[in-house]
Amino acid sequence: MRWSQALIPTLREVPKDAEIPSHQLLLRAGLIRPLAAGVYTFLPLGFRVLKKIERIVREEMDRAGALEVLMPALHPREIWEQTGRATTLDEILFKVKDRSDRAFVLGPTHEEIVTTLAAAEIRSYKQLPKNIYQIQTKFRDEPRPRFGLIRVKEFIMKDAYSFDVDEAGADRSYQAMYEAYKIIFARCGLRTIDVEAHSGAMGGSSSHEFMVVSPAGEDRVACCATCGYAANLEKATSRVIGPTSRPVPPEERVAHPAKFATPGVRTIEDLTKPPFNVPAERQIKTLVYVLDGKITLLLVHGCDELNEAKIPAATARPAHPDEIRAALGALPGSLGAVGVRQIPVIADATLRGATGMTTGANENEFHVRGVDVERDITVAQWVDLRMVQTGEGCPKCDGILRVDSAIEVGHVFKLGTKYSVALGANYLDEKGASRPMIMGCYGIGVSRCVAAIVEQCHDEKGIVWPRSVAPYEVAVLPLNINHGPTMEVAEEIYRELLDAGVEAILDDRPDRPGVKFNDADLIGFPVRVTVGEKSLAKGGVEVKARCETEAALVPPVQAVAVIREKLAV
Ligand SMILES: [Zn+2]
Structure with a gap:
């Protein structure tokens, strides 16, 4: 490609509202442009990257035996009603x-559609297993598009x-995808960790997420560097820290809890300040939830965060203020479980045996201190309710956990028969009995991978593309296009690269060298070849990999060989 004929609108300034490196760099390097909030055009360079990721995904899916199809984005709404997700994902x-008032949805995912397809086309165990995939546009009405x-x-x-006859087959399908994903992300130049995940809205029984650790990530993962344990924070557990690790000074142990006035105290933090000075780890946080329709108190340490995914109930939601007042007679900020008998109490296991605790008195602007949890609170259930924090013990070994932000780029789920039962995807077994197919589903955010790669591969000058997904592998920069010998050498190297099957771009713009260097670094071509009068006078051209600081002076005839060596690294 000749730069003068390309569409590469690079920007010098960091665009407003672009908060994270990938967003800033993809805009500045001219790879994407917004059309509306959360809706983007891929410009030619961005589209090349996207296509390369797609190719890697396609090759590995095909290698794993999956069959590519293209399903519609427009789905009749009644199919979504059959699984109940027209409501749950509303x-x-x-x-x-449409013009005759028939309701459709734009597909956010395709379980319903592919299961409808399988129900129609697969009859017998002889046709199984099958794994059907597509690379396609999805729509989700994200409330706050960002990043x-x-x-x-x-x-x-x-x-x-995937569709299988039994659990063993479903396990094999799952494992095959899990392995393929590892290869796909490695080929894209992404360092991922795979974590145990909560299955959430997909309704599966087991799942793993592939995460790219990045400060820009919206998910959080807990990892152990010692044994490799890794889990989504929703699912992560740690070695339970009992009361022994949070010892109580003897003077705080009292015969019975004592009420004291706490005017103006609304939060855990308020109570940590003078004149009260109660550390958060000595406070009990009381949360009022409605579990399966029943008001319940959930207790965690003041320094801990409740993990909703760990609540032992099919449905759980925070209670409304009027429900709280009706149940406890006080406002959030003064709530507690001491002496509460009519409402079930579920406490985090780390509270078991804790003494000298402070909690709300169920009387506005009053708290109680000197609480011995097992003595003073009627706890119905002790369970793990808390979010894991950095520095806690690994549940699998003696190591210490670290909690990091991460971007989810892939997800593998075991779905079981949830969709096949709802949509009648049955097969006949060897004995002629009808059984529901066992399913799995496996996603990769292809366009999100573009951003994740940039998050992981950039420096202060711009993007540093892994070769496998770079928009072009080599940029040839003639510094002065009006200098005959410079252009001759540059054109010759450019032609040789194309002949050798290397993807090259020739910067034939009449711009200053500084502009060309900055753009090449910003876009992040893996190798840059500079052709200038000075280096030609020294007998060569300058070849530099994007990740190197020094360029090598290479005779023009050897340039292509040196470039290919650098690309092979
Ligand atoms: Zn460990």
Whole structure:
């Protein structure tokens, strides 16, 4: 490609509202442009990157035996009603109607559609297993699009769905995808960790997420560097820290709890300040939830965060203020479980045996101190309710956990028969009995991978693309296009690169050298070849990999060989 004929609108300034490196750099390097909040155009360079990621995904999916199809983005709403997800996913569904008022949704995922397909086309165990995938546009009505390609309303996804006759087969399908994913991300130049995940809205029984650790990530993962344990924070556990690790000074142990006035105290933090000075770890945080329709108190240490995914109930939601007042007679800020008998109390296991604790008195602007949890509170259930924090013990070994932000780029789920039962995807077994197919589903956020790679591969000058996904592998920079010998050498190297099958771009713009260097570094071509009068006078051209600080002076005839060596690294 000749730069003068390309469409590469680079920007010098960091665009407003672009908060994270990938968003800033993809805009500045001219790879993407917004059309609306959370809706993007891929410009030619960005589209090349996207296509390369797609190719890697396609090759590995095909190698794993999956079959590529293309399903519609426009789905009749009644199919979504059959699984109940027209309701449960209502908030993220884009709804449209056709001219005769028939309701459709724009697909946010394709379990319903692929299961409908399998129900129609697969009859016998002899046709199984099958794994069907596509690379296609998805729509989700994201309430707060942010972070460029990370949180959007429209995106490209690879989604695969496996159908098996039994659990053993489903396990094999799951494992095959898990292995393929590791290869896909490695080929894209992404360092991922795979974590145990909570299955959430997909309704599966087991799942793993592939995460890219990045400060820009919206998910949080807990990892152990010692044994490799890694889990989504929703699912992470740690070695339970009992009361012994948070010892109580003897003077705080009292015969019975004592009420004291706490005017103006609304939060855990308020109580940590003078004149009260109660550390958060000596406070009990009382949360009022409605679990399966029943008001329940959930207790964690004041320094801990409740993990909703760990609540032992099918449905759980925070109680409304009027429900709280009706149940406890006080406002949030003064709530506690001491002496509460009519309402069930579920306490985090780390509170077991804790003494000298402070909690709300269920009387506005009063608290109680000297609480011995097991003595003074009627606890119905002790369970792990808390979010793991950095520095806690690994549940699998003696190591210490670290909690990091991460971007989810892939997800593998075991779905079981949730969709096949709802949509009648049955097969006949050897004995002629009808059974539901066992399913799995496997997603990769293809357009999100573009951003994740940039998050991981950039420096202060710009993007540093891994060769496998770079928009072009080599940029040839003639510094003065009006200097005959410079252009001759540059054109010759450019032609040789194309002949050798190397993807090259020739910067034939009449711009200053500084502009060309800055743009090449900003876009992040893996190798740059500079052709200038000075280096030619010294007998060569300058070849430099994007990640190197020094360029090598190479005779023009050897340039292509040296470039190919650098690309092979
Ligand atoms: Zn460990």
